[in-house]
Amino acid sequence: MMSRTSLPDVSQQVDEFVLKCRQEGLKVTPQRIAVFRSLAESDKHPSAEEIHSRIVEEMPTVSLDTVYRTLTTLLEHGVIRRVESLPNVGRFDSNVDHHHHFVCTACNSIQDFYWPDFDALKPPAEIAKMGTIQQPYVEFRGLCRACKDLAEG
């Protein structure tokens, strides 16, 4: 897999996006293209609000709720991704020890685990350019036992 430190070819990404939409039975509208292009042009992992304020400049009538709806639709079709794994509700933990999480993508349950082999691993060299690590954290996303059993029926 190619690293994306170099500028991605946005128009090519948009072309692929259009194809993917057709494949998925999604209508290709100017709003959807604008939302996707804005996301593809940015390396800042923007919020819905930020995407909206960026695209209103060229498309003044686009509404924020269309941006939200578009993002949700594209997420559901796997065209884009959300950085957070959990829905927007704060979740808290009285365990302040260094530990990691297994997050169930179906029921949003969270289980703690420890992983000394990971803790011993040396971060990749390119990280030094990004900043100073305070906490290395692993999240395994998947189906928990209960949800898997349910799914397999």
Add this chain to the structure above:
Amino acid sequence: MMSRTSLPDVSQQVDEFVLKCRQEGLKVTPQRIAVFRSLAESDKHPSAEEIHSRIVEEMPTVSLDTVYRTLTTLLEHGVIRRVESLPNVGRFDSNVDHHHHFVCTACNSIQDFYWPDFDALKPPAEIAKMGTIQQPYVEFRGLCRACKDLAEG
């Protein structure tokens, strides 16, 4: 570090909590104890709402905003932790390739990176009991270059 697969001793944790509050100059109130105890008793990483509905049973006048305020205070003093690293605003990514993130805890910027050495690592055995992994994901939390330079003046 001890694994917490066995039931933690909640009253001992509450005792430590009381000491920690005194150390930090925080008043020890019944509401704060109730919030902390509820969190310590749970292994479900509950939300503010869930903590509240749990403690109103024994303390009917406690308000939800007190729970929020208490959680915020305890977070600020490092007594508890929030599972998510980012504030409650959805952040999106057009890069659906397998990759990891460096998240700045000061400015919330996010940088992508790739890490084949991690991808090659075998998950700990205890994970099998938890469920089926779909995506292993690493998040390095720390200060990005810009924020670090700012902090160092």
Add this chain to the structure above:
DNA sequence: GTATCTGCAAATCTTTTGCTCATCA
């Protein structure tokens, strides 16, 4: 032509805040 999408407005949900009274140290 028709199912799907957009824009608008309003609603919902989560979290924060100002104020006043109560309480812990």
Add this chain to the structure above:
DNA sequence: TGATGAGCAAAAGATTTGCAGATAC
């Protein structure tokens, strides 16, 4: 007693939804 915290109510911020008109295929 004096600073800090709690409760109430209202506000703020993020996201979702119902509906009527518009548009992609």
